[in-house]
Amino acid sequence: MSRRTLTDAQWAQIKDHLPGREGLPGRSGVDNRLFVDAVLWLARTASPWRDLPPAFGKWTAVRARFRRCAMAGVWERLFNRLSADPDFEYVLIDSTICKVHGDATGAKGGLSLRGSGARAAV
Numbered sequence: 001m002s003r004r005t006l007t008d009a010q011w012a013q014i015k016d017h018l019p020g021r022e023g024l025p026g027r028s029g030v031d032n033r034l035f036v037d038a039v040l041w042l043a044r045t046a047s048p049w050r051d052l053p054p055a056f057g058k059w060t061a062v063r064a065r066f067r068r069c070a071m072a073g074v075w076e077r078l079f080n081r082l083s084a085d086p087d088f089e090y091v092l093i094d095s096t097i098c099k100v101h102g103d104a105t106g107a108k109g110g111l112s113l114r115g116s117g118a119r120a121a122v
Contacts, residue, residue, distance in 0.1 A: 005037050017078050019069070038062045 006014075011033055018032045038056035042049070052059040069075055 006033065006040070011036075013082065014078060017074075017081055019072065019074060035062065035065060039066055 014036070015032065018036070034056060038052060039062070041047075041056065042052060045051075049059045049063045052062060056062060
């Protein structure tokens with residue numbers, strides 16, 4: 001299995017909450033799992049749409065489908081469904097990944113370094 005794909009357990013949790021599946025009226029999605037993998041790849045890498053690997057399909061089609069899902073509230077419903085049952089498997093917070101904003105380095109006006117009194121006594 002590739003690093004960029006959902007596990008079978010993860011897919012089983014969300015597959016029934018996506019539009020375009022078999023049995024629903026309207027057009028069914030070509031491959032819902034591949035579409036979700038594409039969206040997760042983009043979120044994980046913070047890449048622009050145009051950098052989506054061809055293995056996920058045409059970036060324009062994935063972007064259009066993502067936008068339609070966003071406008072229909074699919075992502076919000078999916079988030080609410082998954083947040084009801086939190087999985088803390090990947091929760092890790094430490095100082096190596098928590099960065100302070102540049103404005104938080106000092107008081108009003110930013111950080112100001114004052115000279116040491118020891119240097120003046122030379």
